[in-house]
Amino acid sequence: MTTxxxxxxxxxxxxxxxxxxxxxxxNREGGDxxxxxxxxxxxxxTATITAAAGGHRVAMTEQRLTGGTCVNFGCxxxxxxxxxxxxxxxxxxxxxxxxxLDAPPQTDFGSVMxxxxxxRSLSSAGDAVEVAEQAGAExxxxxxxxxxxxxxEVEGRLLRFRTAVIATGxxxxxxPIEGLxxxxxxxxxxxxxxxxxxxxxxxxxxxxxxCELAQAFRRLGSEVDLVSHSRTLLPNDEQxxxxxxxxxxxxxxxxxxxxxxxxxxxAGRLLAQGTGETRELPYDALLFGTGRKAHVEHLGLGxxxxxxxxxxxxxxxxxxxSNPSIYAIGDATxxxxxxxxxxxxxxxxxxxxxxxxxxxxxxxxxxxxxxTDPEVAEVGLTPRRARNEGVAIDAxxxxxxxxxxxxxxxxxEGFGAIYTRSGSSEIAGATLVAAHAGEMITELTLAxxxxxxxxxxxxxxxxxxxxxxxxxxxxxxxxxxxx
Numbered sequence: 001m002t003t004x005x006x007x008x009x010x011x012x013x014x015x016x017x018x019x020x021x022x023x024x025x026x027n028r029e030g031g032d033x034x035x036x037x038x039x040x041x042x043x044x045x046t047a048t049i050t051a052a053a054g055g056h057r058v059a060m061t062e063q064r065l066t067g068g069t070c071v072n073f074g075c076x077x078x079x080x081x082x083x084x085x086x087x088x089x090x091x092x093x094x095x096x097x098x099x100x101l102d103a104p105p106q107t108d109f110g111s112v113m114x115x116x117x118x119x120r121s122l123s124s125a126g127d128a129v130e131v132a133e134q135a136g137a138e139x140x141x142x143x144x145x146x147x148x149x150x151x152x153e154v155e156g157r158l159l160r161f162r163t164a165v166i167a168t169g170x171x172x173x174x175x176p177i178e179g180l181x182x183x184x185x186x187x188x189x190x191x192x193x194x195x196x197x198x199x200x201x202x203x204x205x206x207x208x209x210x211c212e213l214a215q216a217f218r219r220l221g222s223e224v225d226l227v228s229h230s231r232t233l234l235p236n237d238e239q240x241x242x243x244x245x246x247x248x249x250x251x252x253x254x255x256x257x258x259x260x261x262x263x264x265x266x267a268g269r270l271l272a273q274g275t276g277e278t279r280e281l282p283y284d285a286l287l288f289g290t291g292r293k294a295h296v297e298h299l300g301l302g303x304x305x306x307x308x309x310x311x312x313x314x315x316x317x318x319x320x321x322s323n324p325s326i327y328a329i330g331d332a333t334x335x336x337x338x339x340x341x342x343x344x345x346x347x348x349x350x351x352x353x354x355x356x357x358x359x360x361x362x363x364x365x366x367x368x369x370x371x372t373d374p375e376v377a378e379v380g381l382t383p384r385r386a387r388n389e390g391v392a393i394d395a396x397x398x399x400x401x402x403x404x405x406x407x408x409x410x411x412x413e414g415f416g417a418i419y420t421r422s423g424s425s426e427i428a429g430a431t432l433v434a435a436h437a438g439e440m441i442t443e444l445t446l447a448x449x450x451x452x453x454x455x456x457x458x459x460x461x462x463x464x465x466x467x468x469x470x471x472x473x474x475x476x477x478x479x480x481x482x483x
Contacts, residue, residue: 002063002142007193012117019121019128020065020072027140030157033059035354037165038144038152038299041068043330043342044167045127050350052136059161060137061144061154067127068169069188069331070339072120077192078212080119082371084112085216089252089373096410107220109197116192145300149323152300163325163353166306166313167346168299170292170331179266186287198222198285202270204262206233208370210289211245214254215372224254225281227272231259234370238384238431240415241376245433248374248413257281294332311335317360319349327353334361341366367445369438374414377437380429380448381419392422393429396454396474400434403473405465411435416470418444418454425453425478432470440468454478 004021006013017023020040037048040062048060065072091105125131129139142155151160172187186194188209199222203214206228218224226233226249232242233249233256249256257279260272270281294312301307305323307314313321313328320327329349330342344364351357367379386393396419401412414433421428430444447457458475462468 004065008195010114010117012114012121015121016065016072016117016124019124019130020067021062021141022129025129025139025141027142027155027157028138030154030159032160033057033138033162035059035163035165036061036152036159036161037167039068039167039169039330039332040066040127040129040132040139041167041169041330041342042070042127042339043169043346044068044165045132046343046346047165047167047329047350048132048137049135050347051354052132054350054354056354058137059140059159060132061140061142061152061159062129063141063143065124066129066132066139067124070342071124071127073189073192075339076123077116077120078188078209078216079371080116081112081192081220082212082216082373084115085219086373089219093410107197109220110195112220113192113195120192143298145298146304146306147300148303149305150325152304161325163327164304165346165349165353166296166299166321166326166328166332167330167342168295168332169342170312170337171295172288173291173293174288175262175290177262178264180264180286181266184266184286186285188289191287194285198283200282200284201225201287202227202281202283202285203287203289204228204270205289205291206230206235206258207289207291208234210287211249211370211372213287213289215249215252218249218252218254225257225270225283226254227257227260227262227270227281229259229261233258234376236384237370237376237378238382241431241433244374244414245372245376248372292331292337296332317362318352318358319345319361320352336366336368338366338368365445365449367441369441371438374411374433374435375437377432377434377441378430379441379445380427381421382429382431383419385429386419393419394422394424395419396478398470398474398477400467400470403465403467403470405467405469406434408465409435409467411467416474418457418471418474420454425455425482426451427454427457430471434467434470436467440471443468443471 034056037060052058140154201222203226214226260274264271307322313333329345331337369377397417400406400414406412417431419429427447454475458479462472
């Protein structure tokens with residue numbers, strides 16, 4: 001049985017382990033199942049509980065902690081850390097809101113991380129082993145590998161299945177750097193074990209994780225250098241978004257080294273090579289935020305007749321693998337590696353695999369949000385995606401400083417944009433940069449799913465004053481222009 005350890009060994013981490021991988025757990029003897037789900041992360045749990053609720057005999061296997069990366073090493077602890085960092089930042093802005101502190105706010109990093117671990121333990125209760133068991137599934141803990149097209153083994157227990165779902169998630173990518181050895185750097189799986197604030201932190205990667213944690217640690221008091229071979233922050237988002245976040249980061253004192261590649265590290269020094277320039281950056285901690293890769297090695301996929309490549313398990317548009325009895329979901333196969341994408345593909349997969357729904361994954365409308373401050377959210381057909389697909393779109397945009405609640409809150413930095421197919425008023429996509437963009441983008445996701453035109457959004461009554469009015473105001477301006 002796999003031994004699970006979380007550092008430090010405190011009451012919160014002990015609780016997380018008891019919930020996600022009970023040390024005294026004894027697996028059943030195995031048997032025959034309608035469905036076996038490999039992986040107990042968000043997607044795996046959703047697939048498991050959905051199938052069990054439908055009356056199927058279901059087993060779920062998990063090698064590490066149920067809740068997967070999201071609860072244990074991703075969404076939950078990172079957002080807990082970001083919330084603490086935002087509180088510190090807000091306290092430093094007292095003069096804007098009519099109060100004064102006798103001294104700048106002082107971070108107690110030990111207390112910050114204690115709260116992070118507490119939030120993780122509270123969140124993991126909802127994804128605990130006993131949650132799956134109470135839903136009617138049978139849980140097996142330990143390494144799982146396929147032994148045949150319709151069978152797998154977990155710690156010596158044989159599980160035979162009619163249908164299986166691969167939901168094994170993803171792992172952090174750590175590119176090779178000369179001189180760098182395992183254990184001399186942090187990833188999302190180790191950064192939340194810190195108990196002391198790094199005085200100097202170097203973050204490699206300008207994607208969502210790198211940007212979120214770089215800003216959070218800077219606000220908590222670290223000197224932060226962010227290094228990326230990309231010349232922009234958040235390179236998969238719109239250029240205007242990248243520039244806005246860059247300006248905010250520089251205002252907050254982050255040192256950006258964009259267009260630089262990390263080439264050598266060790267002894268507290270990172271060498272970064274740019275075009276005609278080399279920079280040496282000292283650090284007390286080195287954090288990688290350089291992407292994720294599907295966790296599908298060592299599953300015995302060959303024995304099951306399942307094909308995989310460098311992007312993960314190969315599936316058709318219905319999430320079925322080369323073995324028609326086996327499906328794959330979430331990070332193990334899907335390019336959009338988000339918890340909500342894993343959950344959505346899990347529900348779709350069960351509908352297809354067990355209920356004959358025959359629905360393609362392209363029907364899913366999946367938003368995403370990067371939790372910097374301001375947050376960056378996008379959904380649907382954005383200008384970048386439209387260019388890649390050769391689709392003409394019209395864009396309608398409004399700066400947040402034209403929205404009453406945004407400037408009242410001192411959160412006017414940002415904008416909203418709604419995109420329609422050229423010559424149409426049907427909403428096809430949106431970009432939002434706002435303090436609470438992740439809370440607001442769902443309105444546009446719903447509009448896209450239901451083919452709502454801008455006129456209907458204009459007529460939808462919004463509470464006043466709210467920042468969400470940015471979308472209604474865009475729609476109202478559109479409607480007035482059509483008269």
